[in-house]
Amino acid sequence: MEKSQADKIREYCRDTRIIPSRAKGEKIIRIRAGDIRNELGIRNRMPNICSALQSLKFETFANVKRISIEGPGAGMNCVMTFEIL
Numbered sequence: 641m642e643k644s645q646a647d648k649i650r651e652y653c654r655d656t657r658i659i660p661s662r663a664k665g666e667k668i669i670r671i672r673a674g675d676i677r678n679e680l681g682i683r684n685r686m687p688n689i690c691s692a693l694q695s696l697k698f699e700t701f702a703n704v705k706r707i708s709i710e711g712p713g714a715g716m717n718c719v720m721t722f723e724i725l
Contacts, residue, residue: 646692652680653693654702662724669724674716687714694720
């Protein structure tokens with residue numbers, strides 16, 4: 641079964657942001673949706689990126705707790721701050 645785009649986004653963010661930050665002992669991480677869009681080459685799907693990272697599924701999958709969302713809820717400059725558990 642092929643992964644959904646949202647699952648690919650969650651996996652990418654966990655693998656490239658959360659796991660390395662956890663390994664460094666960091667407790668807080670900020671993820672900007674536009675950075676993920678650019679890195680993954682996703683076009684016209686900002687709401688997908690934001691909703692994938694704002695979901696409880698991402699918090700559980702990556703073992704993080706969302707602290708805040710800054711900026712537009714589904715735009716390039718949406719920045720989500722997470723506590724690394």
